[in-house]
Amino acid sequence: MIAPHRLRGDIRLDGITKSFGETQALAGISLAARPGTFLVLLGPSGCGKSTLLRVVAGLEAPTGGRLLLEGRDVTGLPPAQRGIAMVFQSYALFPHLSVAENIVFGLRARHVAAAERQGRLAETAEMLGLTKLLGRRPGQLSGGQQQRVALARAVVAQAPICLMDEPLSNLDAKLRAEMRREIRALQQRLGITMVYVTHDQAEAMSMADQVVLMRDGCVEQDATPAELYARPASVFAASFIGTPPMSLLRLVSGQNGAEVAGAPGVTVAPAEAAGQLLGLRPEDVAPVDGPGLPGRVQAAEFLGAETVLTVAVGDGAEVMQVRVPGHHALASGTPLRLKLPPAVHLFDSTSGRRLPDRPTT
Template sequence: MTSDRTTPQPTAQPAAELRLEGISRHFGASAALSEVSVTIPAGRFTVLLGPSGCGKSTLLRLIAGLDRPDAGRILLDGQDITALPPAARDLAMVFQSYALFPHLSVAENILFGLSVRRVPRPAQRERLGRVAGMMGLDTLLDRKPGQLSGGQQQRVALARAVISERPVCLMDEPLSNLDAKLRAEMRVEIRALQQRLGLTMVYVTHDQVEAMTMADQIVVMNGGRVEQVADPRGLYARPETTFCARFIGTPPMNLIAPDDLALADGIMPPGTLAGLRPEDIFLADQGPEAAVEGIEYLGADQLIAARIGRSRLILRLPARQGPPPARIRIGWAPGALHLFDPSGRRIAVPEHLFSPSSVKEPVR
């Protein structure tokens, strides 16, 4: 059975570029942000990623105009908006708490911003029909927020941002209150919505899965500074610092003393670290020897915890191989080795260390 009803098509938004130049913010003697400079491309999904206290939410508040930087400029399509109040910025924002009015209906919550801006009622009705259909809320418009599920409340908050037809949308950990299954579903929906509308999206999260699955560009932050800006694949394949190497990836990259891998050849200074992703390490007939300390069975895979010299490492191996012996020898995939200097910055891998010469990867 088919229906004659058609879903209103979204209207593409004009894209806008955000540029942050030398942004700093202090709270007393504590530096929340230190000279942050980054470009957020027009029409792209940019994620601000980092642990709690790294400055990502502070940066989002500065972009929104809810706070002012102590130094630096915020430019929207070349216009300096650093000193403008929130209402004068061409931005929409979705909060972690959704910020829905419990006494208003779904329709009234969605239309609240347009009502405040005194948008004519016919235009409000037209936009509401289009956005509610797009967000799957057209049968819920008369309900109150308390009658909705968490996912439905999230859609109402998104609809309120979309209906404003602003070219930039800011999101502050909007999925943190949802269960795992609903978070996965909403990740797909938000990403699809951003692509359909062509919005410039700035999304704050501490969850690397959200960042890796949704973003065009990830800005990794740590201690109020930008560690690296890259697309998800580039960030995973080529972390520029040991912080990025350990923060991205589950399990994270192994950081090992080079001499534990028999790599100390007089070229690398003391304090250099070698990095290997768990999935790039395999069991070999020859190579550095390690003692197995534990096995974590995950169904298709198994995580092997092992000790090699003074270092500890994790291997991700196919579970069908069965448990390994108590002592193993390891090799790694060609090109999988990363090196970091004593300050934690990435350095080039010497050509003769590009892949282990004494082992060959087995056929899996």
């Protein structure tokens, strides 16, 4: 019987570094995941997320730092002694073996008794809808079915920690959405700790309990999806999260406070915000008939339930995006005024780090 691992599976990384020659891939990564957490390592290509996952798996040895799994220092241990399961991007299925043989391959290698192997196989196959496919070969399966076999091979090991390296990147958009829901439901049902690598923010925001956003081998922000979206810690986080991402506008000194560059006469923040960057989520800004920030429509992209407007602010020195519900067929050059939210995001223009929120004026 596959039992939930509610009290096992905690992960802690203390100052993990990794260098390949003179290239530093990881620069002192420290983070922790509680048991039963779905943790997503998110970031652009080359940020170090897959390297970090390989360090946790034991496939790469860190240059420095410590790795603790369930309170045990495993920094120097090989993968087989870490008590983890892993799902690869390529699925790594043996083409000459049946689905059943692929699923229990690891159990057979660890000399698990035949009766227990069969019991685990039957339960795992039922859980993932593979019972009728156990006699087939991987070449006879669809991409989604192959992904389920790879998941089954990880689940059948009954490890409290499961690592996933961009497992959905080979699937089409519809199937990716379905598999996101299945993987999340499976993780919650089993209560395992899952570390999931992706560059797709939709996967991170829809699946994770904890998102670790990485950049250039460092942790840019470690937060829940809601916090990451509502309070991005930096310009990089603000521009990476969100579709469309947060608009970032330069602020300059005005007569009564800070104004958006190129839009004189409209004060949007206190005077001390001048010289910094103003962050606005597209859905937090709305066209109004009365006073507001002036602009002209550059483009209108109709997406079905909503329209995304690209707006040149003031004299066009700054450009922002505005999300409005419904269909708005506005021609390029159409003038409009924009109402800003009660409080705005501010970022330091030099460091890119978040500043305390300020009310709009």
